[in-house]
Amino acid sequence: GEDVEQSLFLSVREGDSSVINCTYTDSSSTYLYWYKQEPGAGLQLLTYIFSNMDMKQDQRLTVLLNKKDKHLSLRIADTQTGDSAIYFCAESTVDSSYKLIFGSGTRLLVRP
Amino acid sequence: DTEVTQTPKHLVMGMTNKKSLKCEQHMGHRAMYWYKQKAKKPPELMFVYSYEKLSINESVPSRFSPECPNSSLLNLHLHALQPEDSALYLCASSQTGRTTQYFGPGTRLLVL
Numbered sequence: 001g002e003d004v005e006q007s008l009f010l011s012v013r014e015g016d017s018s019v020i021n022c023t024y025t026d027s028s029s030t031y032l033y034w035y036k037q038e039p040g041a042g043l044q045l046l047t048y049i050f051s052n053m054d055m056k057q058d059q060r061l062t063v064l065l066n067k068k069d070k071h072l073s074l075r076i077a078d079t080q081t082g083d084s085a086i087y088f089c090a091e092s093t094v095d096s097s098y099k100l101i102f103g104s105g106t107r108l109l110v111r112p
Numbered sequence: 113d114t115e116v117t118q119t120p121k122h123l124v125m126g127m128t129n130k131k132s133l134k135c136e137q138h139m140g141h142r143a144m145y146w147y148k149q150k151a152k153k154p155p156e157l158m159f160v161y162s163y164e165k166l167s168i169n170e171s172v173p174s175r176f177s178p179e180c181p182n183s184s185l186l187n188l189h190l191h192a193l194q195p196e197d198s199a200l201y202l203c204a205s206s207q208t209g210r211t212t213q214y215f216g217p218g219t220r221l222l223v224l
Contacts, residue, residue: 035215040220042216042218043202043204045215048212088154099157099168100213102154104154105152105153
């Protein structure tokens with residue numbers, strides 16, 4: 001079945017690294033996504049990784065994928081107060097057709 | 113340009129009103145989506161249009177009526193809504209199904 005899980009809350013100090021974790025159950029996942037949602041706003045695509053990749057880096061963002069453990073992580077280097085938001089992990093699978101399967105979201109709070 | 117626009121930004125309506133939400137993209141995408149998002153929850157898929165044809169209806173009540181007049185526009189017609197329909201309504205688009213979805217800023221709907 002399809003299920004995506006995330007921890008609910010993470011608090012870090014400004015300038016530190018943040019690591020947001022996600023686990024998924026469907027081994028037929030094709031793409032895995034990270035979206036950011038600020039209060040009152042829509043979802044902003046941050047990055048995505050194809051399921052045959054292990055790692056993807058884009059400026060301050062690093063995505064790691066462990067297919068064996070079905071574990072995805074998003075590392076934000078030098079976290080800033082503007083990074084405070086909810087981060088959603090999502091997967092699309094061969095069987096899910098057009099659907100994105102979202103995790104429940106991780107609220108990141110960056111303390112000055 | 114990865115922009116999806118939505119109007120209006122906010123909408124307040126009574127239970128007997130008829131209103132419409134609008135979504136537009138000029139990225140040449142051929143799949144468009146409506147999602148509903150309640151507070152502190154991930155988005156829930158409502159409808160998918162592919163090549164201007166309705167391809168998925170996630171058992172949404174008939175008081176929500178989608179329309180895709182052309183490949184750039186997506187409407188959601190609202191009639192006789194209930195207070196529990198109050199939510200953030202998000203539009204998204206992608207090149208085709210199963211590819212990366214880009215979200216608009218949403219319409220925050222309040223039903224009184």
